[in-house]
Amino acid sequence: MNRLIPFQGTHNFRDMGGYRTADGRKVKHGLFFRSDELFALSEQDIRDFQGLNIRTIVDYRSEYEVQKKPDPIFPQVNHLHVQAITSGSLSMMNMPDQTENEDQQEHFIIGLLKSGFFKQYRSDTMMLDLYRNLVFNNPAYQRLMEMIQLENNLGLLQHCTAGKDRTGVGAALILMALGVSEADIMEDYLLTNETMREINGQILHQLAGHVDEDDLKNIEHMLGIKEEYMEAVFKSVKDKYGDYDSYLAAQFDLTLSKREALQKLCLE
Template sequence: MKSIKAIIATTALLASVSAHAQQNLGLEASPNFRELGGIETKDGKILKDHLIYRSGSFTSLPQEDKEKLAETGITTVIDFRSDYEIKREPDDIPSSLGAEWINSPIGNIDPKSMQQFMKVLTGPTFSTDQVDSLMITANKGFVDNITDFKPLFDHLLKKDEVVLFHCSAGKDRTGFASSLILHVLGADWDTIMADYLRSNEAVGKIDNSKLEMYGIPKDRAAYMMGVKAPYLEAAWDGIREKYGDVDTMLEEEIGIGEKEKKQLRKKYLSKK
């Protein structure tokens, strides 16, 4: 499974490298930063604003970004990245935010496996079908590290916390985590997928020319940076194959049963 984790981490690291100095969804240095507020559930309720945020990493934030973050009221930052990723690009969270930073890595990334995936991206036999196959396999592998997402939900359950969760690019690990949150809160599949695919708005505006330093042609980089519906579908398929359904997994592995769902919906949902 090391190589599968490395695929996710490699694409995320490269995305974060090329993301700097690009402005898209509010933060210049973290273009995939956004909140879940405003998303509608199946029963017609909406997620409250300014309570749950998702993003990519926060490396070398300009002062303007720090000021915007300080205004969010975020109390807890949950970082899904490995020690290897964090050492390369540590978060630059402003002290004025006063948030608690928590490292909650999803899996254990092996740098050697990341190098092997880089060879695929730069090699002569590269194909888009090959990338899709690798990403589908990698996302399906989330089920093998599913308990790593429990700390996120533990903090979401706390009464007064405003939570930001992120990985490197904010699209794979973060996208999957967001899909679980939205499911728990009662969003339908189309809404969940729309949030997942919204990452393409951010990565689509990234200057991929910086990835040439890694020997990755621009067209390959652009393809690799995106997310596609089959990626998330594969992650959920992996859960269904092992547990039967997502709700069984949530209760058995993450501790989110009906009682906890009601608590979360009471905290995060409001009437239109």
Template structure:
């Protein structure tokens, strides 16, 4: 390694740790769910459904209802709100903890790895069952090696493809969806930033409910609206500590882009053909589990 490259590599490593630790990955009553069509990334931009009626929590900025405000499916049936919630790491302030308590949650599912949990443990209302369903959050060494924003985007796309290709990830997603189906009452699932692993689960649930693909993608992109202030602060922090050049490399990791989710959906289509086949063959869900989820999801 040339001597002149050491400071930049050190800066990148420090930035990677900061991004991964503070923001990155915070991650069908369908009789016959179909394949996700190729959404493409054009035409979505910052477009998103209206911000939902779920209480906004200052200390959990990506907390929201997986059903939005009651998304309409392709057959004119609305998703049921107040059933499944999604979030970033659950470390609420006292007032926000009281709001969570008022939702009568029965279970919280944590998709984070051991290191992420050790960094910031969940804080839940009394009586809420805490269930670990870890999904790998990505390789920190790979993040440190990123050299451009485009490489960062490819990293995020690959992470979403891994939701389809990685057997351990599929096992965890299968376990989570089974738990959501079998456990009564309102439930919440989350990762660290509530955008990648959590976003994938939300897309699957909305697909099970037969929500139009445009709505699924727009709901995914709502992370950029909900967490806009956190994204700006993270970028400003990286710029101040590592310089603008390094901050620009990591900017694509701070939010979401349509291409990230699309990469996972394209991989799903290539390997499994349909969402139903991915759920049943890839995740090992029974038809009964899928139908049960559909009944819960649809009003």
């Protein structure tokens, strides 16, 4: 099934519908979308976007990212900016919350490269730390899980810059609450490696002659996603709470009765 919605100005815009749950129902199409940044949407993209009947946009990016590449304004859409990674969390992971570069067209990886980040830290280790921390006491995901319980908020689009990490975890939590299996959550997550393959390949090709092999490997880790990152989410949740039911109830007040209502709304 081709989940990708082919906009000119995005690379990773997808409909999350169609995944099966343990009881045989499936997630309705047109309710949940995930994407990379929307800054480069063309006029035709914007017309096509409006045809999707999206009512809510949840933008996980930092204040700096939003100012640098603001989303288009869509009439009749509730646009929420809820930062998924705080400056404090970035600091703990030795990740800069912004770079000195102000070029709107420049990829964020270039800014990190110029800042010297890849000379000092291993991005795969940093990414594992990020995923382990994102799923606990996160106001952005708490707001997300509130929003999805109200029919008037759907269709809902969640996005960040590349639509892979912050958005990947948010998407996983929605599917988890709906009763989708770990295997299908992982499938949805790993699709980013396919949708972003061309653009990431272009970036690596452009950099290949200008950085050393260690930097290039670090950059490749940062651009892509790995099963072990989402597995870190699954393991962290189960290590702390034992099961997903307990986690969803404790972190988001998604009791079994609330989840049943959510599933009735979003499954068919």
